[in-house]
Amino acid sequence: MDFLIFKAPMLMVQASLDGILLGILFALIAYGMALQWGVMNIINIAQGDLVILGGYIAYTMYLAGIHPAWGVIVSPIIMYFVGVLLYKLVINKVVDRDLFISILATFGIAIVFQQLMNFVFGADVVVAQSEYGTTMLFDNSVTLPNSKIFSAFISVLYAVALVVYMKKSRLGRAIRATAQNARAAKILGVDTEKVYAATFGINAALCGIAGALISITLTLHPYVGLPYTVRSFMIVIVAGLGNLPAVAISGMGLGLFEEFADYILGTEFRIGAVFMLLVFILVYRRFKLSKKREYLK
Amino acid sequence: MNKLVKLFITSISAITLALVSFSSSFAKVEGDYIVLGSAISLTGKYSSNGVHTQNGYNMAVDRINKMGGVEVQGKKYKFEIIYYDDESNPKRAAQLAERLIKQDGVHYMLGPYSSGLTKAIAPVTEKYKIPMVEANGASRSLFTKGYKYLFAVLSPANQYLEVAIDLAVEKNGGKGVRIAQAFEQDAFSQDVRLGILDAAKRTGSEIIIDDKLPKELNDMAATLAKVKATKPDVLVVSGHTKGALTAIRQISEMKVDVPMLAMTHCDAAKLSKQHGKKSEYALCASQWHKNLSYKDKFFGSGKKYDKDFKKEFGYAPPYQSAESSAALLVFKDAFERANSFDRDAVRDALKTTEMQTFYGNIKFGPGGQNTAKPMILFQVRCKGDDCENKVVAPTKWASDKFYHPIPKWSERS
Numbered sequence: 001m002d003f004l005i006f007k008a009p010m011l012m013v014q015a016s017l018d019g020i021l022l023g024i025l026f027a028l029i030a031y032g033m034a035l036q037w038g039v040m041n042i043i044n045i046a047q048g049d050l051v052i053l054g055g056y057i058a059y060t061m062y063l064a065g066i067h068p069a070w071g072v073i074v075s076p077i078i079m080y081f082v083g084v085l086l087y088k089l090v091i092n093k094v095v096d097r098d099l100f101i102s103i104l105a106t107f108g109i110a111i112v113f114q115q116l117m118n119f120v121f122g123a124d125v126v127v128a129q130s131e132y133g134t135t136m137l138f139d140n141s142v143t144l145p146n147s148k149i150f151s152a153f154i155s156v157l158y159a160v161a162l163v164v165y166m167k168k169s170r171l172g173r174a175i176r177a178t179a180q181n182a183r184a185a186k187i188l189g190v191d192t193e194k195v196y197a198a199t200f201g202i203n204a205a206l207c208g209i210a211g212a213l214i215s216i217t218l219t220l221h222p223y224v225g226l227p228y229t230v231r232s233f234m235i236v237i238v239a240g241l242g243n244l245p246a247v248a249i250s251g252m253g254l255g256l257f258e259e260f261a262d263y264i265l266g267t268e269f270r271i272g273a274v275f276m277l278l279v280f281i282l283v284y285r286r287f288k289l290s291k292k293r294e295y296l297k
Numbered sequence: 298m299n300k301l302v303k304l305f306i307t308s309i310s311a312i313t314l315a316l317v318s319f320s321s322s323f324a325k326v327e328g329d330y331i332v333l334g335s336a337i338s339l340t341g342k343y344s345s346n347g348v349h350t351q352n353g354y355n356m357a358v359d360r361i362n363k364m365g366g367v368e369v370q371g372k373k374y375k376f377e378i379i380y381y382d383d384e385s386n387p388k389r390a391a392q393l394a395e396r397l398i399k400q401d402g403v404h405y406m407l408g409p410y411s412s413g414l415t416k417a418i419a420p421v422t423e424k425y426k427i428p429m430v431e432a433n434g435a436s437r438s439l440f441t442k443g444y445k446y447l448f449a450v451l452s453p454a455n456q457y458l459e460v461a462i463d464l465a466v467e468k469n470g471g472k473g474v475r476i477a478q479a480f481e482q483d484a485f486s487q488d489v490r491l492g493i494l495d496a497a498k499r500t501g502s503e504i505i506i507d508d509k510l511p512k513e514l515n516d517m518a519a520t521l522a523k524v525k526a527t528k529p530d531v532l533v534v535s536g537h538t539k540g541a542l543t544a545i546r547q548i549s550e551m552k553v554d555v556p557m558l559a560m561t562h563c564d565a566a567k568l569s570k571q572h573g574k575k576s577e578y579a580l581c582a583s584q585w586h587k588n589l590s591y592k593d594k595f596f597g598s599g600k601k602y603d604k605d606f607k608k609e610f611g612y613a614p615p616y617q618s619a620e621s622s623a624a625l626l627v628f629k630d631a632f633e634r635a636n637s638f639d640r641d642a643v644r645d646a647l648k649t650t651e652m653q654t655f656y657g658n659i660k661f662g663p664g665g666q667n668t669a670k671p672m673i674l675f676q677v678r679c680k681g682d683d684c685e686n687k688v689v690a691p692t693k694w695a696s697d698k699f700y701h702p703i704p705k706w707s708e709r710s
Contacts, residue, residue, distance in 0.1 A: 125539045136552070143550070145547070218543070219539055222342070259519055270519075
């Protein structure tokens with residue numbers, strides 16, 4: 001087997017940049033998931049469907065003649081309220097229950113969202129055009145769509161803004177306090193109910209941003225949400241909860257790993273390779289944990 | 298008391314059952330109506346194409362009924378279709394096929410949308426010996442299982458892009474070409490791939506990239522980077538509408554220059570509308586195009602079908618609708634030649650079908666696939682921002698000249 005990627009060093013650059021740019025976008029979705037998982041102990045299966053809904057908001061704007069990039073401002077605002085509403089309707093009933101119940105509930109939400117989007121927007125695959133053009137590097141041998149650069153830039157911008165918000169603002173501190181110990185936070189006067197609603201809203205807003213970016217970089221379809229859920233789930237598993245730099249690095253790392261797996265193992269093993277990596281990491285972690293336990297003994 | 302209630306319930310259900318089975322034995326032909334059944338995707342992920350299929354069926358039923366219906370043993374009958382929504386789910390489709398046959402007493406079936414769902418239904422119709430004419434299941438595996446009651450009016454999937462390879466070889470002065478291909482890992486796309494492998498062998502072409510795209514993949518950047526590095530003569534992509542849209546988006550963004558680009562599902566993806574000029578010069582496999590010169594007495598020509606369909610449903614008919622309409626013409630013809638409602642007689646008549654419809658010539662091979670109709674290729678061509686699909690192959694039907702090679706991105710405005 002000859003590995004094309006080792007023959008052409010420019011492909012290595014291309015693969016790395018593609019992987020990193022896409023990884024940053026996935027890290028944004030994963031960060032939302034880590035946030036509400038950490039705070040509310042809920043694994044949100046509907047994460048990907050929130051992303052797609054956000055994308056459809058941008059696509060609707062595009063159809064109305066507005067540039068879809070404005071979606072990165074409009075979509076999170078709408079999605080925040082969708083998230084809060086979702087919390088009030090369903091999530092608050094499962095928030096302190098068994099993890100399994102929350103998975104079931106959000107799985108149900110995912111199905112409802114898919115069908116609703118199918119009903120409203122139709123089952124066709126759609127794309128919004130940004131017309132951002134292409135950046136060419138190294139004498140045209142490496143090409144980067146500006147839409148991908150734009151989406152990575154926006155993702156970083158929002159992520160940094162969120163970190164600052166979490167550190168400095170009252171609500172941010174309340175969210176972090178609730179994540180650490182909900183009962184203690186409650187005793188000290190934090191309205192945890194409000195914190196939960198806001199957290200879920202913020203998560204949905206992050207999904208909205210990612211969705212708007214996906215509408216101009218990839219494609220939209222009512223039923224493609226699940227791969228985004230799985231991808232962000234993996235990133236969170238690798239990175240751990242409540243650690244933004246780790247989420248960002250693990251997002252980019254997975255993006256890179258996937259691109260290189262594509263070249264070396266073949267496209268058909270691309271997703272499989274990521275799952276293999278996940279299994280490896282889980283086993284490794286267990287191994288490390290058990291060592292620690294022995295030490296404690 | 299409890300026992301009495303149980304007895305009552307049992308007897309009621311027994312009577313109901315008896316009534317159901319009794320009524321069903323008459324249901325195949327009710328009065329002046331020949332009842333056909335179809336499970337079709339009206340909701341779920343295939344719903345757009347499911348609706349195209351249903352519209353095609355309905356259009357043909359109306360037309361045939363209006364023009365005198367079906368004459369069997371000197372009596373005129375009309376067509377009627379019982380539809381159920383299979384929710385784009387193969388399991389549900391198989392259940393509904395059972396229900397159509399056992400409860401509704403349907404004796405003749407029309408196919409669902411997509412190869413996957415047809416595959417789910419075919420064993421059921423085969424088991425009950427129900428003739429099924431289908432118009433939307435192209436997967437080659439449907440025709441290699443030895444089904445005796447399955448008839449498809451469309452060309453099998455492996456033929457979709459063979460023409461494209463022939464065309465590339467022709468442009469290369471009869472010498473083999475270097476092919477890069479990316480196919481989704483589903484039954485249909487993999488069948489298309491097999492067709493390409495055959496064509497490559499036949500023409501002495503070489504396959505230099507052979508990527509299998511995972512179903513959940515929406516990013517082809519890696520494949521396209523390889524294409525850029527290896528510079529093949531032809532790039533072939535098949536991954537349903539998602540694949541077509543992703544390919545065009547990323548080819549244009551990454552400025553990938555290939556002399557020839559061949560795809561499937563361009564019209565279903567509304568490629569020329571969604572991507573406009575970026576999709577120009579793409580070659581697309583299609584079962585049908587309105588400009589083909591086939592004719593029949595019900596719909597006239599393809600152009601007339603296009604016009605009538607637009608009038609009735611408000612949009613231009615995709616090939617999924619045209620082939621679905623053709624399925625009913627086939628049924629009508631078979632009933633009249635069989636001159637009977639006996640299922641086996643109808644099946645035998647279907648087997649010997651040889652006719653021309655506005656959609657194309659129809660003659661069934663031993664596996665039930667249509668062997669009389671070639672696939673066509675069209676090319677997206679633009680005037681300003683207005684893009685249209687022009688038939689370029691086979692030459693007999695071509696309305697425009699095939700534009701080759703595709704100009705480089707740096708030369709395209």
